[in-house]
Amino acid sequence: MAALARLALPPTTVPRPAPLPGVPPGVSIDPGTTPAYGFLEGAGPPLFPADGMPGRVPLAPHASPGEEHPEEAALRALLAPLVSATPADLPEGSFPHAGSGMPGPGVFDPARSREPLPAAGPVPPPGSPLFDLATGRPGSVLDAATVRRDFPILAETIHGRPLIWLDNAATTQKPQSVIDRLSTFYTHENSNIHRAAHTLAARATDAYEAAREKVRRFLGASSVDEIVFVRGATEAINLVAQTWGSATLRAGDEIVVTELEHHANIVPWKRLADAVGAVLRVVPVDDSGQVRLDIYRALLGPRTRLVAMTQVSNALGTVVPVAEMTALAHRVGARVLVDGAQAVSHMAVDVREIKCDWYVFSGHKVFGPTGIGVLYGTGDVLEAMAPWQSGGNMIADVTFERIVYQAPPARFEAGTGNIADAVGLGAALDYVEALGMDAIARHEHGLLDYGTALLRAIPGLRLIGTASDKAGVLSFVFDDIPPLEVGRALDREGIAVRAGHHCAQPILRRFGLEATVRPSLALYNSPSDLDALAAALRRLRVGQPAPAP
Template identity: 65%
Template sequence: MSTNTNNTGLYNIDDLQHLANELFKTLPNEFPKEISLSPDRKEHPRATKIAETLLQAGSFNTPETVPLQAQNPLNVQSNLPFSGFGASSSVANSGNTGISALYPNAFNGYESQNGISKAEIPLGNNVNLNDPQTGFYDINLRSGGTPQLNEEAIFKSLFLNQQYLPFETENSSFEAELKQALSFVDTQFRKRSDLSSSAVEGSNSYYFLEQNPFAFDAKNVNTWAGNSFEPTEINILTGHFDAHLIKKDFPILNETVNGKPLIWFDNAATTQKPKSVIERIAYFYEHENSNIHSAAHELAARASDAYEAARDKVKVFLNANSVNEIVFVRGATEGINLVAQSWGEHNLVAGDEIIVSNLEHHANIVPWKRLADKKGIKLRVIPVDDDGQILLDEYAKLLNSKTRLIAFTQVSNALGTVTPAKKIVEMAHAAGAKVLIDGAQSVSHMKVDVQDLNPDWLVFSGHKLFGPTGIGALYGKEELLNEMQPYQSGGNMIQDVTFEEIKYHKAPNRFEAGTGNIADAIGLGAAIDYVTKIGIDAIGQYEHQLLDYATKLLKEIPGVRLIGTAAHKASVLSFNLQGYTNDQVGQALNREGIAVRTGHHCAQPILRRMGVETTVRPSLAFYNTTQDVDVFIKTIRELKKVRF
């Protein structure tokens, strides 16, 4: 938009007319879709009133002078000037697929706390239907073009924090409400390119706010002070992070089990999927479905662009140096097996040593044990203490000139222990060994920066990151990947084939033989969009508070034994209940709609180290709430009363 003014000092009438028309495109059909501010034309009476008010816009306040939280009883920024994840500008016919916390008043059935009726304002889709990959600014793609402020988005900001649009109420002063709404307009019509680039590029930065609206405000958290901890939702739902609103983005969380609302406490096994991920996958099959890379037609181009954009999102999410360091695999298990066969088979010999930790999932034990048995390699184990914490002094004693590989988890799936990953990597490299990190349980809870951690490989699964099943990623240092032998053979991974010689592509294609899981890779990209929009640091801090809340209450129940009490934990609560088998506890929780995992969690060595064969394992995510925890605690307490 131009910021030119006429000789009276007012803004250019053409600019105001254009801005007004952007609003009318989003209004109900009873309103005109285009108006003129010329006094010679007769318009809809309410359109005329808006036009007259706009002509006086030079006196309105800019956003810098208007508190963002004005008249906002829910303390949530609603109708902020973007939709979904880089949505199409055609929002009028799109469904609500963005983050609920950004648009708290846009859900059918939602009633605000002050009794005002719900607003059914259509919001943006996650996909630009005209150009699904390149038509929007994606905060995950740092190489993206300069974003521009959308005039429609400006008009959405007119109604910031309003429970209904001013023209939807017949019993109030339309003119007064309009002027009040317009007080939120940036009448300078600034473009995003005029603002600090650092405010746009950071994953926790928003161009229209000084800080991420989801940022976790530690100053507002009521922490434990002796025994004065008050376990109320407000202690955890600080700033604008409201798990109740985020939960609305996950359709399956509307399910009931045994007549009770579903409480999903099985997140370490798999996480639920937001609507944006589900719709992105459906959109692929409806509009883009094709094989990738080798065709000359339009759908192949769309599919290839979407697939490679997803790879770029993984790269940024992990802070890798290049997209060539990201290989799509079925999940963390396949990624570990790929390294074991493509690198281990060709680089390890009898007498070499591999070190794993006592915390490992079977997926990070069995491939190495098989390789060790096959090639005469020695498998050594880093011990843990009674709390489930890595003993670094003992680890140091295991390192020697024969050590070739250390493979360990960043977060234990059975205990929730967060390992000192960076220190483990540094010690391994000092001994001349390679390092593989299992990030399956860490990427959804904390920032994982491969340049900072410096592993040689890192693996994770999409389905534990709110993405689809059957997709994951292997990160590997580019030079190392290009030295490794192909994992599987076939199409897509070759440069040239004759009966005399085969030439392979460099990474990542050399490890992606055949037709890959294209749709779910794109779905993983959408999941990363979703997590990044909220902010992984905010997620981690929220979950930490929720875990502390649940741990304190669970420890107070007689007969409960917590398994794994490390000082640094992610959102896992493994326990046994005296007088009950773990299956009995799981079944009792299921009757109340609570889903938990029981069994050995594919981590038998660590459970046996802790003196048990199985546990009950609730595991938390950012869409869980203290109310969910309260139902869980109440159920366990009632079980205890029955037997004792």
């Protein structure tokens, strides 16, 4: 019973803030939120109206002061059986990710996760409050149906059926607010930046540098000077390999990667190792798909110069303990690069807590435009790196005898950058931060557990990647149906998944495979999406045709 003590409910009455100007009687909002968005107490995340512009949120009436709020009463009834329960009384799976680094049934184990999220019960209905074990208060729940309306492409029909987008690990869809921000830039601000005295140049420069500040805040970096705009995670990794790597690594030096890596975090290091005579060492995974930390520790040594690792596997969804692995690498004097492309849409990231030397991600994986990404590097590391590309914008002075380069980040942003898409990335980060990364993670963890249970119940289906700590990916194979055939069959029912090797051939071959089917989750997905996926797979398994649209 002691383990469940933290389920004790808060008092039945809640103080209400004083009415704010312009707010109807009986309605209260949280004045501590950003003015562009509004959070109702217990009402979940901010909502964007149909035109996609922030600033107007639906308001719901609260109870009179001193009375119990209707949502609180409903929550109290929902949790009543758990307050008096013992662990033996709780049904299996009462809380997602029990024993997986997430809090289990009333159990919080900080040693299993750097920032474990509050556990959630079964996927709640839209708009329901979620009881937050960490604070003892109702918290926000994403209403996927409402969020979905922010993404215009999700109104598309495919083969006569509503689109169900489960290919988020390949790319995420874009909210209307990002689309509108791009349109606004090209309509009112379009100019080159930094090198003109006219109004549009000032507008464009301000918008571009404001986006850099948003990225800095999103990653928890110390300074905007640590944020370099690039085309994506792939370019960022190549930049580090061809500048720092080429200047630093010598024959016999060692680069350590994990078996989980995307090709973008293998090929640049393999090419570099071949060019300078360095050695590429690989950390294997266990049968669940989690990194073997015991072998990782053994691989580290005096010749280790670099560890390059993903934070979340794009093929399996495994969450890698990057902070712990970074600390171990630093003990032997190695630098660390973390590929965060698959992490940034699923979880809060703080590079100062990870303590990595570089962190990279792509904008299109976090609801932003394609062709824009970020390289974070600590100030001392970036300052010591030579330019990669050269030309305008990255120089302080040029003569025919001497070139003086700018300090970072300008040193690494030669020529005219992808200005509009950097601004669009800033709008995407505004969007996810307004919803709340913790709320997004809770929502997706519930979906992940729900989808895992559905797929495990399908005869002949085998999940690939079953690590206890996962994010957003449900890779699987059938024992007698090729992945590409599965992908095509799902597309006929309007369900978009990825089928193939996912640019991660080494990890699939670890499991004896050349391809998997990979549904992957995002904040706009719902249990009904997974129900439709499971139903379609069951029909395919028995050769039953899909019902008419």
